[in-house]
Amino acid sequence: MKPIIRFKKFFRFFSAMPALGWLFGFLTAVIIEYLIGDNIAWMLGLPKIPALFGFLIMLKKPLLIPGASAYIIIVYLLPLTLTARFCSGTINKIAAKLYKLPTPVYTVLYLIFLYIIIDIWAGISDYRIVTIKLTFIAIILTLSLNVINGYMGEFSCSHTGFMALGAYTASTVTLILCANDKLFGEALLPSYLAPFLFPIALIAGGIIAAIGSLLVAIPSFRTRGDYLAIISLAFMFIVKSLIENLEVLGGARGMGSQPHLANLPTVFIWTALSIWIINNFVTSIIGKATNAVRDNETAANAMTVNTRKTKIVTFMFAAFWAGIAGGLFAHVLCYVNPGTFGIKKLAEIFTMVYFGGLNSVVGSIIGAISFNLASEALRPLELFKWIIIPVIMILIMIYKPTGLVAFKEFNIKKILAPKGDK
Amino acid sequence: MEYFLQNFINALQWGSFYALIALGYSMVYSILMLFNFAHGDIFMIGAYIGFCIASLFILLFGGAAPGWLVLILTIIVSMFLTSLLGVLIEKIGYRPLRNAPRASAAITGLMIGIILETSNIAIFGTKRIAFPQLVETVTYNISGVFITNKKIIIVAISLFLMAGLHFFIEKTKWGMAMRAMSYDFLTVPLMGISLNVIAPLTFAIGSALAAAAGILYGLAYPVLDPYMGILLGWKAFVAAILGGRGSILGAALAGFLLGFIEIFTAMIFPSTLRDLIAYSIILIILTVRPHGFFGKAHSSSLRL
Amino acid sequence: MTPLLKVENMTHFFGGLRAVHNYNLNLEKNKIQGLIGPNGAGKTTVFNLITGIFKPSEGSVKLDKEEITGLFPHQIASKGLGRTFQNLLLWRHLTVFDHIQIAHYSQINYGLIGSFFGTKKRRKQEAEIEESARRLMEIFDISDFANMLAVNLPYGAQRRVEMARAMAIKPKVLFLDEPTAGMTPEELIRMIQIIKNVRKEFNVAIFLIEHRLKFVMELCETIQTLVFGEVIAEGTPEQIQNNPQVIEAYLGKEDIT
Numbered sequence: 011m012k013p014i015i016r017f018k019k020f021f022r023f024f025s026a027m028p029a030l031g032w033l034f035g036f037l038t039a040v041i042i043e044y045l046i047g048d049n050i051a052w053m054l055g056l057p058k059i060p061a062l063f064g065f066l067i068m069l070k071k072p073l074l075i076p077g078a079s080a081y082i083i084i085v086y087l088l089p090l091t092l093t094a095r096f097c098s099g100t101i102n103k104i105a106a107k108l109y110k111l112p113t114p115v116y117t118v119l120y121l122i123f124l125y126i127i128i129d130i131w132a133g134i135s136d137y138r139i140v141t142i143k144l145t146f147i148a149i150i151l152t153l154s155l156n157v158i159n160g161y162m163g164e165f166s167c168s169h170t171g172f173m174a175l176g177a178y179t180a181s182t183v184t185l186i187l188c189a190n191d192k193l194f195g196e197a198l199l200p201s202y203l204a205p206f207l208f209p210i211a212l213i214a215g216g217i218i219a220a221i222g223s224l225l226v227a228i229p230s231f232r233t234r235g236d237y238l239a240i241i242s243l244a245f246m247f248i249v250k251s252l253i254e255n256l257e258v259l260g261g262a263r264g265m266g267s268q269p270h271l272a273n274l275p276t277v278f279i280w281t282a283l284s285i286w287i288i289n290n291f292v293t294s295i296i297g298k299a300t301n302a303v304r305d306n307e308t309a310a311n312a313m314t315v316n317t318r319k320t321k322i323v324t325f326m327f328a329a330f331w332a333g334i335a336g337g338l339f340a341h342v343l344c345y346v347n348p349g350t351f352g353i354k355k356l357a358e359i360f361t362m363v364y365f366g367g368l369n370s371v372v373g374s375i376i377g378a379i380s381f382n383l384a385s386e387a388l389r390p391l392e393l394f395k396w397i398i399i400p401v402i403m404i405l406i407m408i409y410k411p412t413g414l415v416a417f418k419e420f421n422i423k424k425i426l427a428p429k430g431d432k
Numbered sequence: 433m434e435y436f437l438q439n440f441i442n443a444l445q446w447g448s449f450y451a452l453i454a455l456g457y458s459m460v461y462s463i464l465m466l467f468n469f470a471h472g473d474i475f476m477i478g479a480y481i482g483f484c485i486a487s488l489f490i491l492l493f494g495g496a497a498p499g500w501l502v503l504i505l506t507i508i509v510s511m512f513l514t515s516l517l518g519v520l521i522e523k524i525g526y527r528p529l530r531n532a533p534r535a536s537a538a539i540t541g542l543m544i545g546i547i548l549e550t551s552n553i554a555i556f557g558t559k560r561i562a563f564p565q566l567v568e569t570v571t572y573n574i575s576g577v578f579i580t581n582k583k584i585i586i587v588a589i590s591l592f593l594m595a596g597l598h599f600f601i602e603k604t605k606w607g608m609a610m611r612a613m614s615y616d617f618l619t620v621p622l623m624g625i626s627l628n629v630i631a632p633l634t635f636a637i638g639s640a641l642a643a644a645a646g647i648l649y650g651l652a653y654p655v656l657d658p659y660m661g662i663l664l665g666w667k668a669f670v671a672a673i674l675g676g677r678g679s680i681l682g683a684a685l686a687g688f689l690l691g692f693i694e695i696f697t698a699m700i701f702p703s704t705l706r707d708l709i710a711y712s713i714i715l716i717i718l719t720v721r722p723h724g725f726f727g728k729a730h731s732s733s734l735r736l
Numbered sequence: 737m738t739p740l741l742k743v744e745n746m747t748h749f750f751g752g753l754r755a756v757h758n759y760n761l762n763l764e765k766n767k768i769q770g771l772i773g774p775n776g777a778g779k780t781t782v783f784n785l786i787t788g789i790f791k792p793s794e795g796s797v798k799l800d801k802e803e804i805t806g807l808f809p810h811q812i813a814s815k816g817l818g819r820t821f822q823n824l825l826l827w828r829h830l831t832v833f834d835h836i837q838i839a840h841y842s843q844i845n846y847g848l849i850g851s852f853f854g855t856k857k858r859r860k861q862e863a864e865i866e867e868s869a870r871r872l873m874e875i876f877d878i879s880d881f882a883n884m885l886a887v888n889l890p891y892g893a894q895r896r897v898e899m900a901r902a903m904a905i906k907p908k909v910l911f912l913d914e915p916t917a918g919m920t921p922e923e924l925i926r927m928i929q930i931i932k933n934v935r936k937e938f939n940v941a942i943f944l945i946e947h948r949l950k951f952v953m954e955l956c957e958t959i960q961t962l963v964f965g966e967v968i969a970e971g972t973p974e975q976i977q978n979n980p981q982v983i984e985a986y987l988g989k990e991d992i993t
Binding site for chain 1: 787789808809810813814818819821825826827828829830834837838839840841842844846848850851852853854858862865901902904905
Binding site: 159165225228229232233235236237239240241243244245247248250251252254255352353354357360361364393394396397399400401403404407408411412 | 528532534535542547704708714715718
């Protein structure tokens with residue numbers, strides 16, 4: 011017990027740091043890395059800047075563990091600690107000033123700040139860019155599945171199906187209109203229009219996914235639980251084999267050469283938007299009605315909640331976001347095939363939802379980020395990654411079956427509030 | 433007509449795999465009210481264990497023992513070994529979760545499946561493996577319909593196993609305990625039957641049947657690949673649902689039904705459409721009859 | 737005066753079993769009526785038929801002269817028919833405050849756009865609902881539990897949460913299914929007070945199922961007795977108390993030899 015208390019005491023000044031302070035700390039860290047990261051890495055005997063907080067290097071070449079840890083300490087922990095130790099007073103004052111602005115304004119300011127940090131951090135290598143983009147997409151997916159499985163409590167397995175619908179629709183639109191490719195021939199529109207068209211393509215994908223979700227939503231009036239799980243599973247397989255059989259869309263070979271439209275800012279904006287809208291939805295009374303449907307449908311009905319409408323809306327809403335995520339996914343990888351949207355992807359999304367926590371926006375964000383970073387970090391272990399992750403997941407299911415941060419509301423005000431000087 | 437009969441026999445064979453696997457899903461469901469999502473991978477592991485045992489026997493006996501004896505020995509030994517695996521899975525994965533929300537049990541099942549698959553890949557690699565040919569193929573021509581002896585063996589063994597299961601459940605004391613438990617797993621333990629005995633027993637029987645299905649599959653299609661558990665397992669799961677969850681007879685019949693659906697759609701449509709049509713039919717059936725064919729209409733959901 | 741809630745010749749079959757036969761009800765404004773009967777008499781079935789959980793095989797139900805037979809339960813509820821449940825159907829993972837807010841569902845009209853984007857209209861309406869919920873919690877004396885999970889409350893408080901929730905839909909008629917089941921005598925007395933208050937404050941008609949005769953006699957103006965799905969007696973508490981048929985149904989036939 012004693013060392014833990016001492017440890018807590020040593021890091022107590024961290025607790026006085028507001029969200030802004032963390033951002034400042036990370037900003038200094040990423041700027042240091044950007045400017046002299048190469049030199050530090052060279053001095054510590056590392057071949058290049060550790061791409062993912064040194065995990066990859068540590069696992070691949072155990073000899074470099076001291077170097078990589080030293081790098082992490084110098085580049086990340088040191089600036090963070092110093093900011094927390096010496097600047098938290100000033101930062102708290104700035105945060106308090108920002109806090110007086112209207113909520114949307116300071117939220118946007120924080121987001122811009124966050125984006126700058128991520129952009130600098132990701133600018134170091136392409137690998138980081140792809141990882142962070144996929145992580146953002148995973149956040150959208152996790153959140154949207156949480157809306158069905160956590161907030162509404164249906165066990166839906168069709169999420170990768172919705173994602174596939176979105177991915178293929180969005181890709182088809184962009185391929186027809188803005189790319190020269192084998193499937194659809196010349197681009198119909200000049201390429202400078204493509205960035206403006208991309209949101210429309212994504213939304214089209216989302217809408218197709220939402221319409222597809224009716225096939226699962228309507229049976230859900232009459233049946234719940236296991237049977238709905240099967241219906242949704244069947245839906246997923248239907249979508250998959252439908253695409254496999256549509257030679258127009260490339261069949262089982264897949265669809266490639268999507269234009270590079272999903273750059274980091276686009277993905278970031280869509281993610282922020284999805285968090286905002288989904289959080290709005292689940293905190294509204296219409297959204298809370300889904301909780302009532304989950305916990306007791308008869309009671310919900312007797313309390314004027316239109317359960318059928320609630321189910322349809324929730325399914326379509328979640329499917330819409332899954333479709334958007336699918337569209338982004340296709341344009342990040344610039345290649346999709348039906349095999350991508352199989353059981354394994356579904357198991358990944360489930361892991362993120364149930365690891366992070368049901369019925370919780372924060373939980374989903376944490377789940378998506380930690381799962382993605384962990385699975386990237388464990389990549390050098392190759393196969394054993396797929397033993398370690400399931401084992402962790404089983405342990406979580408045994409000891410905390412609803413996930414790490416379940417049933418917590420996401421309160422942007424609370425997160426960004428300045429810490430009082432006690 | 434010959435063409436039809438030919439496909440009928442193929443469907444019987446194909447359906448018997450589904451039926452044997454679906455039985456495992458259904459039995460576990462009837463006792464514990466949860467689906468063992470790792471069951472498809474148990475089937476796959478069973479096939480691989482069968483492969484090892486068969487290779488071992490061939491190594492030991494060489495050509496001395498007749499093929500059918502090796503086959504039966506292989507089936508018995510691998511059924512036993514796989515049932516141990518099933519018991520282990522119950523003990524490690526499901527027992528701690530008995531009072532947990534059912535969604536967590538579902539997730540755990542998926543995760544155990546992934547672990548099994550990965551460990552299998554770690555041992556045997558991703559490449560497909562040829563299953564040893566234990567029995568010479570003999571083809572009989574009965575007025576235009578070609579029947580191989582393998583098909584007969586497969587259908588016969590699976591029917592024999594199902595009959596054995598039926599006998600076990602209906603006539604033995606343990607079977608009676610299982611039936612009682614499936615009615616009420618809260619009260620029956622008070623009568624002196626422990627769920628900690630019945631649940632592993634159920635897992636063991638289900639896994640043993642899956643192993644038999646795996647070896648028979650290897651006999652019919654002599655290639656094993658680590659993803660066969662996903663392919664067949666999920667469909668068998670669907671069959672278990674279609675039969676009505678927890679209904680043993682329903683699962684067996686629905687397994688055969690699914691086999692028939694798949695083979696006969698492949699007869700009329702291009703074979704790539706097989707999955708599409710099979711799943712569409714399932715979607716329609718479940719939309720119209722939400723509780724399967726033999727299921728009871730009680731609604732218990734995978735709740736939080 | 738036409739009654740607020742009028743049920744005419746309602747009959748219902750479960751398969752071949754006749755659960756309710758020729759049931760009639762005239763519930764007038766601001767009245768408290770009781771429904772008593774032995775176990776399995778079909779009392780809760782009557783409730784479920786009127787509130788739309790089951791569709792009656794025959795007969796009609798009119799609320800405020802408007803036909804509500806065959807509507808979905810949520811439609812009937814939003815027309816002004818609130819109810820509680822015998823076995824307390826509370827929402828497991830929701831707080832007391834959430835319970836009462838969600839019951840305002842039919843009163844919101846900011847639509848999906850509002851719920852997605854947080855429009856001004858939504859903020860205004862949700863503020864109103866919040867206020868209304870706080871007032872209700874005060875009336876039912878559950879303000880202290882506002883942010884606790886409803887299922888963790890003491891039993892009497894859970895009953896009050898359910899009633900507050902039912903009142904949040906702004907009902908004209910309130911159905912109470914055994915509001916005192918499992919209560920201690922002190923809680924019982926408190927419940928009588930609460931029901932009287934509710935009638936005074938909200939001006940609703942109350943229709944309740946109850947087993948405890950003391951409670952029924954004290955509260956109700958009229959009482960119906962249901963046996964095997966049929967009303968065998970109807971009248972004031974005194975009339976019912978002295979009705980031989982009722983006594984027979986409850987105590988069995990007197991064996992005179």
